[in-house]
Amino acid sequence: MGLMWCVLAAAFLPLFPLSWLFNRAVASLPVGAVQGGAALLLPQLGLALLHWAPAVQAWPRMEREGGMVVATVSALLYAVRALSARDLGIWTRLVLSSGLATIWLAWWAGTPISALRVMALGWSLPAGVALVLTGVLVRRAGGAYIGLQGGLVAVMPRMTTSLVIAVLALTATPVFSPFFALWKGLGSVPVAWLPFWLPLLFLWGWAAGRLFQDLLFGDYRGEPVTDIGRAGVVLIALVFVASVALSFAANGGLL
Amino acid sequence: MATGLLAILVPALPMISAAILLAFFRASRRPAARLSVAAMSVTLVLALTLLVHHILVGSAAQVEPLGSFGSLWIDPLSLVLWTFVSGISLIVHIYSVRYMVEEPGYARFFALLDLMTAVILVMVSAADLLTLVVAWFLVGVLLYFLLGHDHRRAAAGRYAFWTQITYRFGDLPLWFAALILIHTYHSVSLPVIFSRIQAAPHVQLWGMPVPELTGFLLATAAFARSAQFPLHIWLPYTMDGPTPVSALMHAGIVNAGGFLFNRFAPLFEHAGWALHWAFGVGLATAIIGSGLMLMQNDIKRSLGYSTMGQMGFMVMECGLGAFSLAVFHLIAHGFFKASLFLGAGDVIGDARVHDGVPPDPIYTSVIERRPAKPSRLPLLVAASLTVLVPVVVLSLAHFFVAEHLFFEQGVVVLLFFGWVTGAQALFAAHKMSRQDPWRLMLGILASFVVIVVGYTLISHYFGNFLYPNEKMSLALYNAASIHRLSFDALVLFLAAMFVGGWALTFFADSFELGRDLGGRGRSVYLGIYALLSRELYVADIYERLGQIVVHGSRRLNVWLGWC
Structure with missing residues (x-):
């Protein structure tokens, strides 16, 4: 019965192979804003399902370790896959899937669901912003395949700055909440697991670096496009300020 | 109390300056530069005041403005490095006022310089592991954006990426060491951890004493930051960034490895094998860096390899136990290298007027009547x-x-x-x-x-x-x-x-x-020459490995339908 709740939750709080359903569902939504909303809500739904599963301490050790292995493989698999993604929407979903797998790790290590909710929100917020901006880009430039146009910062500086901050946050850069979520997650697992999880930081940094190459550098080769408005930038900035404040507040115990 | 407030102001001032620049002065060049230089000048004065105060009356102290996270350790190492970093940064700021004046993103550049200075100041004075990891991590991120300041140049982006990826690689052992220390000694506070290491230096993990194991990890993190072989390739290629950034990087940021050894000196007292390893890597880096420097015909890349050689010496000094000498070395080298970088433009200008080619011996002997x-x-x-x-x-x-x-x-x-x-x-x-x-x-x-x-x-x-x-x-x-x-x-x-x-x-x-080398000797000579002129193929090997991983990633995505 406990396993069934976990399997159900894995479709919403993505864990390979059920993460395929999560990614397919988010990608099929028509508007960027709706995709962003789904990225916020679905992991919380997954955590709600996980709430019904038996407490971690009640699971046999073998099953707990098996669960941690699946979470590790899932996180690494999606991080590696993000390296070759050039479409902003796909890239965001892959990195989000990788990041949310760390929530499973923390859960198997016995972190309470209330703390996991905040950690999941930490990953979902920047991903939500990135997906909303992807939608805007698709609407204005005809697609979000970053390598196609190159040097987007020259024509859409506000949009690009917002995207860069979202990508940095999503790849666990301090002082955004995913960084603290990861720190807290890794701090709660046995040391033996660390060598398998730390490469994630490298892979996310690599994936972000490849994305920035196309986003920031070189000449823009696309059609003329209009940038997002100042109000949008202020709204996005507020989201990130809230995210940082949330992480500081939520991780107070650890800090 | 007053000392604590001053200490908080040292990293806070450049941070506040950066925030004001980004919020209000994005389009105003001159006020942006003035504010940034003024903030940096005050920071240097504060750092000097604290250093002098410590020399006269002070003792080491901790400041905890945000609880244990964000705590600062006001000890001789922090105070010396605060003065050094803010001094170098002020020189770079003043130089940039005119050097960058025709570049787009002028205010953004100063804001990034301020942020970078603030983060380094936090890093060298962090009193807890989380603050140290956060600052260490952020230095890499900010350096990426400083090196890639000119978005029009694809090469600047490419080399900034190399730097970022090497720095990120070096972040992993620091994370690992930090988490092991927290797990073992149950504290994030560095002074507490060090006192517990002194009390129990033989605690084992995976059959190895924890100080020795973490010593190896910390040394590896230091190697990536201080361009030790084979993690050096980013350093000579970062010359596509603005010259003031090269100066700041070669004079300040690249010295982070020496700082890390000194900060964790109480741990390295019990990590002899890690020190021997550091000596070996430092020696190899010093020889390779100095050798490759002699082969360069580009002044800035030559300076890059010179820095690599000097960093090798610095790490070697740490490996020998001469920790304070490494700090003295990094300060002396910092000022020396900053002056070379900031004067590199003049040297290039002079070379255009005087080619520096030695006179022909026959001309010297016959026309100038001097001994050939x-x-x-x-x-x-x-x-x-x-x-x-x-x-x-x-x-x-x-x-x-x-x-x-x-x-x-x-x-x-x-x-x-x-x-x-x-x-x-x-x-x-x-x-x-x-x-x-x-x-x-x-x-x-x-x-x-x-x-x-x-x-x-x-x-x-x-x-x-x-x-x-x-x-x-x-x-x-x-x-x-x-x-x-x-x-x-x-x-x-x-x-x-x-x-x-x-x-x-x-x-x-x-x-x-060696002038009349035979067939075999000549082929050996050419082989060695090719090896050195391709800089030991290190960059080529990394590039090939990267291509293999990305190719594998693409195949995985195709199989899994990009979901």
């Missing part, structure tokens, strides 16, 4: 001066200043390298063509004595300031010591290698050896 062959000292005199004078001067200077450390292995090896460097300088002076070789040699000898005595005195008093507890200095030297027989063999081998190298160079130069 250089006038040199007799071979025996030159060889005696070259080999003996540095030994005598260095030994006497160190013996009178720090007799109690004189027979420590680390000190002996440092004296050995001092001898090599001094002898190399005298040997180079001997090879110069001058009308009056005695005058030249005496001038060089006088300079050598002044430099050695000055350096010895300053480094000794500086070492006492950084590590007032003499037992700690001795413990570090002891940790870095190896078996007596191995040590003697190593010194003899290195001495034979260097003397042999000088002899080979001298005779190759005098008798034109």
Whole structure:
């Protein structure tokens, strides 16, 4: 019965192979804003399902370790896959899937669901912003395949700055909440697991670096496009300020 | 209380300046530059005030503005590095006011410089592991955006990416070490962890003492930051970034490795094997960096490899237990390299006017009526001066200043390298063509004595300031010591290698050896030349590995339908 709740939750709080359903569902939504909303809500739904599963301490050790292995493989698999993604929407979903797998790790290590909710929100917020901006880009430039146009910062500086901050946050850069979520997650697992999880930081940094190459550098080769408005930038900035404040507040115990 | 407030202001001022620039001065060039320079000047004054206060009356203290996260450690190391970093940063700020004036994103550039300075100031004074990891991580991120400041240049982006990826690789061992220390000693506070290490240095993890294991990890993190072989390739290629950033990077940021060794000095007292490893890597880096420097024809890349060689020396000093000397070295090298970078433009300008090609010997002899062959000292005199004078001067200077450390292995090896460097300088002076070789040699000898005595005195008093507890200095030297027989063999081998190298160079130069290399000799020579001119193929290997991983990633995505 406990396993069934976990399997159900894995479709919403993505864990390979059920993460395929999560990614397919988010990608099929028509508007960027709706995709962003789904990225916020679905992991919380997954955590709600996980709430019904038996407490971690009640699971046999073998099953707990098996669960941690699946979470590790899932996180690494999606991080590696993000390296070759050039479409902003796909890239965001892959990195989000990788990041949310760390929530499973923390859960198997016995972190309470209330703390996991905040950690999941930490990953979902920047991903939500990135997906909303992807939608805007698709609407204005005809697609979000970053390598196609190159040097987007020259024509859409506000949009690009917002995207860069979202990508940095999503790849666990301090002082955004995913960084603290990861720190807290890794701090709660046995040391033996660390060598398998730390490469994630490298892979996310690599994936972000490849994305920035196309986003920031070189000449823009696309059609003329209009940038997002100042109000949008202020709204996005507020989201990130809230995210940082949330992480500081939520991780107070650890800090 | 007042000292604590001042201490918080040191990293806070540039942070506030950056926030104001980004919020209000994005379009105003002159006010942005003025504000940034003013904030940096005040930061330097505050850092100096705190340093002087500490010298006169102070003792180490901790400031905790946000609880244990964000805590600052106001000890001699932090205060010295605060003054050094804010000094270098102020020079770079002032230089950038005019240098960057025609560049787009002027205010953004100053904001990034301010942020970078603030983050480095936090990093060197972090009193807890989380703050240290956060600041360490952010230095890499900010450097990426500083190096890629000019978005129009794809090459700037490419090399900024190399830097970012190497830095990120180096972040992993620091994370790992930090998490192991927290798991083992149940605290994030560095002073608490160090006191617990002193109390229980033999706690084991995976069959290895925790200080030794974390010592290896910390050394690896330091290697990536300080461009140690084979994690060096980003450093010489970052010249596509703005010159002020190159100056800041080579004078300040790249020294982070030396800082990390010093910050964790109480841990390295119990990590002898990690120190030996650092010595080996530092030695290899010093030789490779200096060798590759000699092959470059681009002044900035040559400076890049020179920095790599110097960083090798710095890490080697740490590996020998001479931690305070490494800090002295990084400060001296920082100011020296900043001046070279900021003056590189003038050198290039001069080279356009005076090509610097040596005059033809026939022209010198026939038209200028000067001897075509250089006038040199007799071979025996030159060889005696070259080999003996540095030994005598260095030994006497160190013996009178720090007799109690004189027979420590680390000190002996440092004296050995001092001898090599001094002898190399005298040997180079001997090879110069001058009308009056005695005058030249005496001038060089006088300079050598002044430099050695000055350096010895300053480094000794500086070492006492950084590590007032003499037992700690001795413990570090002891940790870095190896078996007596191995040590003697190593010194003899290195001495034979260097003397042999000088002899080979001298005779190759005098008798034109190697000019008529046969078929096999020539192919070996060309092979070595190709290897060195391709910089040992390190970048090519990394690129190929990267391509393989990305190709695998693409295939995975195709199989899984990009979901």
